[in-house]
C-alpha cells in the first residue's frame with residue numbers, strides 16, 4: 001500500500017508498505033483523507049523527538065476496514081474520525097474526562113508497519129499518511145457518513161486543539177473579550193469557538209495581513225497586523241479600561257482571554273501585556289522544548305491574571321468530536337471552508353510547500 005514515510009533523512013511516498021493485523025482492541029482504518037499540519041512537517045524535518053523510520057501523518061478520517069476481537073463500538077464500513085490522542089480509558093484522568101492527562105497518552109510509539117522486511121514506527125499514535133493505518137479502539141470516533149471525510153479529517157487534531165482550548169481549558173463567558181494570536185488552522189478554530197461561546201470582541205492577530213478576510217469569515221470582529229509595534233495599544237483601544245482614564249499601575253483594559261497559538265517568547269509576553277484585570281493567557285502553540293518566556297510578576301498578582309498551557313484542546317475524543325460535528329451540521333461552525341485545498345497523496349510535496357508559504361488554511365491529502 002501507499003504511504004508517506006520519513007526515513008530519518010527525508011520524507012518520501014512509497015507504495016510497498018504493510019501494516020500488521022489488529023490486536024484485540026485495535027482497528028485498521030482505510031484512510032480516505034488526512035490533514036497536513038505543521039507537526040507533520042516538523043517530523044519530516046527530523047525536528048520531532050520521536051523515532052524513525054516511521055509513517056507520517058496524525059490527522060485522518062476514513063472507513064473502518066478491520067476490527068480486533070474486543071472492539072464493539074465500530075464495525076467495518078463505519079466512517080470514523082481518527083483521534084490522535086491515545087489514552088488508557090481506565091486511569092483517574094481518563095475517568096475524570098481528561099484523557100490528555102492520561103500517563104499513557106504520551107510516547108505511544110510502536111512499530112506496526114513494515115517495508116521490505118524493515119519495521120517502521122507509527123507517528124503520534126496515528127500515521128494517517130497511509131492507505132491503511134492501525135489505531136487503538138478509543139481513537140476511532142464514529143461519524144455520520146454524510147459528513148465529507150476531507151472536512152472530518154482535520155477535526156481529530158487541529159480543529160479540536162483550537163476549539164477545545166476555548167470550550168475545555170478556558171472558561172469563556174458571554175460578552176467577554178478575547179484575542180487570538182496566529183490565524184492558522186488552530187487559531188481559526190479558537191476564533192469560531194469564541195463566537196459560539198458568545199465572546200463580544202474577538203481580535204485576530206497575524207503577521208500576514210491577507211488572513212484578515214478568513215479570520216472575519218470565522219468570526220473575528222477585529223484584525224490586527226501582528227507586526228505593528230503598537231499592538232498592545234491597538235488592543236487596548238478596542239478594549240478600553242472602562243471606568244478609568246488610562247491603564248494605570250495594574251494595566252487595566254485589554255482582553256479577558258489571549259489565545260497564543262504561536263508560542264514564541266515575544267508573542268506570549270505581548271499576550272500577557274494585552275490582558276485586562278483577571279485575564280488569562282492560554283498557550284496552545286508548540287515551542288522548542290528549551291524555549292523560555294519572561295513576564296512581569298505584577299501582571300499576575302493583585303489582579304488575578306494567569307498563564308496556562310493547553311495540550312490538544314484538553315479534549316476527550318468521544319465527547320468533543322461529536323460535539324464539534326454537531327455544531328458543524330447545524331451550521332454554527334465552519335469545517336468545509338477550513339480545508340482550502342485538497343491534494344491527491346501523490347502531490348504531497350505541493351501541500352507541504354503551500355502550508356509552509358501560508359497559502360492554505362488547512363491542506364488535506366486524499367487517498
Ligand SMILES: [Zn+2]
Pocket residue numbers: 087088089090091092093094099102103104
Ligand atoms: Zn488513562
Ligand SMILES: [Zn+2]
Pocket residue numbers: 037038039058059157158
Ligand atoms: Zn496536528
